[in-house]
Amino acid sequence: MDQDIDRIDRRLLALLQREGRATVAELAARIGLSPSAASERLRRLQAQGVITGWGARLDAARIGLGLLVFVEISLDHTTPDAFDRFATAVKRVPEVLECHMVAGGFDYLVKARVGDMAAYRRFLGDVLLSLPGVKSSHTYAVIEEVIAEAPLPV
Numbered sequence: 492m493d494q495d496i497d498r499i500d501r502r503l504l505a506l507l508q509r510e511g512r513a514t515v516a517e518l519a520a521r522i523g524l525s526p527s528a529a530s531e532r533l534r535r536l537q538a539q540g541v542i543t544g545w546g547a548r549l550d551a552a553r554i555g556l557g558l559l560v561f562v563e564i565s566l567d568h569t570t571p572d573a574f575d576r577f578a579t580a581v582k583r584v585p586e587v588l589e590c591h592m593v594a595g596g597f598d599y600l601v602k603a604r605v606g607d608m609a610a611y612r613r614f615l616g617d618v619l620l621s622l623p624g625v626k627s628s629h630t631y632a633v634i635e636e637v638i639a640e641a642p643l644p645v
Contacts, residue, residue, distance in 0.1 A: 496541065499524065501645045503532055504541070508642035511545065548640060556604040558611055559633040562619060563597040567626040574598075576623040584622075586614055597629070608632070 496504075502522045506513070513521070519529035536542045551557060566573050574592065577599065581590050589602040601619070605611045611632070619628060 495539065496536075500532060500536060500541075503529065504536070504645045505642065507542070508645075551604055555606050558605050558607050559636065560603050560605070560611055561631040561633070562601040562603065562615075563629040563631075564599040564601055564619070564622075564625055565597045565627045566599075566624040568624060569598065573624045577625070580622045584618055586618070 499522060503518060506518060506521055510517075515530045515533065516526045518533075519526045522529065524532070533542070551559070564577075566577060578590075578592075581587055581599070581601065584603075586603045586605055587601055588604055589600075591600045592598060593600050603611075603614065603619075605614050611630075615628065615630070619625065
């Protein structure tokens with residue numbers, strides 16, 4: 492972890508990950524700081540890029556996105572240009588939650604959410620397999636999310 496992040500920052504970050512809606516005053520009281528000191532730490536951590544954003548967690552099933560899939564993607568060529576074309580295109584796909592270039596037997600691991608298996612079949616055929624350079628895919632449908640969005644161990 493960055494040298495500028497001390498024990499108090501780590502406590503603040505751990506608390507924020509669990510209780511992101513807490514007020515600055517509540518955070519300050521929980522970690523033993525004044526509200527102005529806690530606010531200054533939050534501003535610094537955000538300016539340093541440690542805190543990268545704020546948002547709400549949604550229940551995917553309740554908004555019609557009940558199927559979570561992981562998809563191994565292999566490209567037809569493993570060149571910098573092929574990687575760049577694929578990465579640029581996949582960033583524009585709203586169903587893709589995460590995409591990681593990996594070492595091993597395939598090139599990318601994609602995490603995506605869709606409504607159901609029929610929607611996934613359409614997504615696979617119409618979107619994923621039409622991305623630049625895609626040679627093949629292998630899909631893993633999630634049966635149960637055991638740990639989802641766990642806080643980082645700060």
